[in-house]
Amino acid sequence: MDLLDDRKRQVVTAGEARAVVCDRPSVAGSVTQRACSFCGSRVVLYPIADALHLVHGPVGCAAYTWDIRGAQSSGPQLHRLSFNTDIREEEVIFGGEKKLARALRELVAIHRPKGAFVYATCLTGVIGDDVEAVCRMATAELGIPVIPVQSEGFKGTKKDGYSAACRALDQLIGTGPTEGIGPHSVNILGDFNIAGEIWVIKGYLERMGVEVVATMTGDGRVDTIRKAHGARLNIVQCAGSMTSVAKLMKEKYGIPYVQVSFFGLEDCADALYQVARHFGDPGMLRRTKDIVKAETEAVLPELARIRRDLEGKKAALYVGGAFKAFSLVKALRQIGMQVAMAGTQTGGPADYEHLKELCDADTILADDSNPLEMASWLALRDVDLFIGGVKERPVAFKLGIGFCDHNHERKIGLAGFEGCAAFAREVHATVTSPVWSLVPRRAGKALS
């Protein structure tokens, strides 16, 4: 692959001494897979199910994010509606603050949300609308927290959008009552309840004897987030998006946090042990061991069967955050697959160092990659599987390569022990499909 000069330092093989250069803006015209700050904020806050999510901007920003994720709610479904101030030429000229205020009044009256998030966009940022002032006014007038999210798209990458979302959450946390919250209590940060995953995780924790106070933001509720400062520990998954909330809560409320992943047997077990060790309760530790043992034993036979078919096959992955990449490398090993390429949209320097240690020496590591690069590596390494999101899917499928969606839109829960089995089944279904014997890439080669 003939990389763009500006991109060369962002690609290495794991065995090389040089580090992956990362944390930099995307190169114009490179066809990055990254979106904007708005996207980062929207994905983090979106699953809060009883809040009004109002996009202050033109139609596209809201329309493209309408019910975009499979983030499930056990109650209200307000988050699945798409609200926007639908900025037109008139507001571009005269300003959109009045329209925003009217929109908030109207929508709050109709939907009676517990809170509202107002997302600033490029357009309303540039025309100079004072979203904070309108939100302050609306909070006073409407009797619910109306929180501005400074997510103007041009302000940075998705990561900057995560920070804006975390700042918005910070405004909610600490405003609710904490009476009755016990000593063995946690918040789950950075799980978005795709396909109901947070319920699986919550199930393990409750069996361990851990009380879950707030989930941020999967199956999230305004009132539980308001009292999140009453929990004794924060469990942070998807570290890229939510570590800053955990850090803020540590500073403000002295709540420690652990970074974990619930993807993959190893990581899932480790996550539960970390929580149990933190509380240091012998009963809890024993229960955790029992859970890990029982859950692992329940899925191991199936994983072993699947492994027989997948042993030695090659995979590539390109995901948003690095923590998911770590887990996937391990989860793929568990089912006998090697990782030929691993990339992320938002990994940091330490993440890539860890990824280098984790991967084989010839694994290609790439930061902020693009379709042409990825397509060339998939072909070069002749992989059998690509793991990514919707934007990566056609790269794999066009080349006749199996694909597994590990992003927001998937309908299959992949977290927890049972999620490992689901993941393995999905990988198996795509990799062993008979259709590959017909695609040009494999035509003439025997079906292995």
Next chain:
Amino acid sequence: MSLPIAVPSSKRPAATNSCRVCAPLGSVLAFRGLRGCMPLIHGSQGCATYIRRYLISHFREPMDVGSTSFDESATIFGGQSNLAAAIKNMVRQYAPEVIGVCTTCLAETIGEDTEGILREITTEDPSLPPIIHVSTPSFKGCQYRGFHDTVAAILKVTAKAGTPMPHLNLLPGPVSPADLRHLRELVEAFGLPLLMLPDYSETLDGPSLASYAPIPEGGTALADVADAGRAIGTLQLGATLEPGPGASLQRDFGVPLVRASLPIGVRATDAVLESLAAFAATDAAGAAAAAIPAWLSAERGRLVDAYVDGHKYVSGRRVAVVGDPDLAVAVAGFCAEIGLIPVLVASGALTHRMAPALEALGLAPGAFEVMEDADYDSIQRRVVELKPDLVLGPSKAYPMARALGIPLVRIGFPVHDRIGAGRILHLGYRGTQRLFDEVANALLANQQDSSEMGYAYQ
């Protein structure tokens, strides 16, 4: 509190579940129908990423689109260097034959002189491929407008005068790849050489490949678009286009323009085929070819026969149609032709032309309601009142159809909860046949599923 009904979104402070997306998406779609074209969106990179993702969900095809990746400083000082860098990088990676630049709200609002910057860039480096620019601020229009403005922009900078040529210009509008393939077949059945703009029938519905094509094969070559000013005529599909991109060819080059509704239904297809026959007859060599080909007459015959077989299942049933204005109007015309009552015809776009276009198709004024500039919230409010038996529309209408417990027959864009969106054929006798069968079967299935005995024959 209940909202007043059928107030256009622009008059309300907020839209709920928008029924449209933004103009650059339409522009990217149109540019994908030019051979070797790489679209570039000037503004924040999220715009390009969201548009790519949305188009991928529908077409399930690679969708490489560049972005100039504005940051804060580009927003303050202008995006000139970003634009230059993006073009350089895209040329290096994709070697495009042409670059199509459309603009975001951001670039438009900061007063960027995109046209001027592009002139400078191309003057500085004459080796660059042709660059076509179209202004697509979403606060002025949606994907429908972005699409047609892009077709107009391509024609404006490309079409040239010259000695007459025997081909027909066809401006099909934002239809499916399968529709484009069928339109080509129809035009060629009359022996007419075809210049279709855009033509993404292959670029957005391509074959499985051994190696990734940076720009998918297919599309209309820019060199051929240059001949648009020399054609025997232009057939422009879309009942609400006023005047539409074909008008400039008539004005500047005297190319006769025939405007027709999308050929959905027997009568609408008859009308388009008659136009094709007339064009074929104007070409001296083609006079003999002006009769309707036998295979088309056979398709027409089968369609009418199917109408007869199924008429009772659809007769008097009520339907709500949602979609791009031209598709919604044409589908409503088809519904009226088979005895389905289109009680509501709705679009997120604003044309002010849907009601007159429906009347021109023979629908009685007052027998149907039209909503333009609508969001799904207001459409659903009307649908609750009007109680249709069926919705014809894109996947975005699914939550509404589900809430009301009525079937949805998926048409138009976007269809992202089924596979094969690019292969949905809406046009011609053949497309109408497919649509008719699907509509009748959706009503039958709904009736059968809700019957107590679960009868086996119909």
